[in-house]
Amino acid sequence: xxxxxxxxxxxxxxxxxxxxxxxxxxxxxxxxxxxxxxxxxxxxxxxxxxxxxxxxxxxxxxxxxxxxxxxxxxxxxxxxxxxxxxxxxxxxxxxxxxxxxxxxxxxxxxxxxxxxxxxxxxxxxxxxxxxxxxxxxxxxxxxxxxxxxxxxxxxxxxxxxx
Numbered sequence: 001x002x003x004x005x006x007x008x009x010x011x012x013x014x015x016x017x018x019x020x021x022x023x024x025x026x027x028x029x030x031x032x033x034x035x036x037x038x039x040x041x042x043x044x045x046x047x048x049x050x051x052x053x054x055x056x057x058x059x060x061x062x063x064x065x066x067x068x069x070x071x072x073x074x075x076x077x078x079x080x081x082x083x084x085x086x087x088x089x090x091x092x093x094x095x096x097x098x099x100x101x102x103x104x105x106x107x108x109x110x111x112x113x114x115x116x117x118x119x120x121x122x123x124x125x126x127x128x129x130x131x132x133x134x135x136x137x138x139x140x141x142x143x144x145x146x147x148x149x150x151x152x153x154x155x156x157x158x159x160x161x162x
Contacts, residue, residue, distance in 0.1 A: 044146035045074035134162035
């Protein structure tokens with residue numbers, strides 16, 4: 001007689017277990033798939049060219065004019081931080097430096113920006129106490145910070161033709 005209640009209890013327990021199971025069968029653990037990280041941003045690809053140069057003599061020195069063409073080819077914009085010009089004597093010895101900062105560039109042209117995939121051509125005047133004359137070596141350095149956060153310096157060296 002003790003057997004009947006035990007069988008009933010086991011049957012009830014089995015029915016309860018069946019009733020609590022997932023109707024679609026056992027549940028598989030969920031797996032998460034992570035996406036690959038996005039590719040790193042492309043740094044700016046900037047080229048700079050001196051299109052023209054000239055100088056005007058004054059009583060206190062020379063005003064050097066430079067026409068610069070800047071191009072960005074990678075599609076990433078950049079801000080111009082400075083334009084620097086160093087003058088060297090015919091012996092190669094450094095003589096003088098002049099620089100225009102980002103604020104002056106923005107005030108003069110309304111923007112210090114070189115947009116991605118674009119070009120910009122500006123004429124800049126820099127004052128030197130040293131004589132800027134034919135045969136002097138000039139080094140132009142332009143500093144940029146691109147939208148990726150990279151600092152980029154472009155240097156050009158040429159002999160002033162007068």
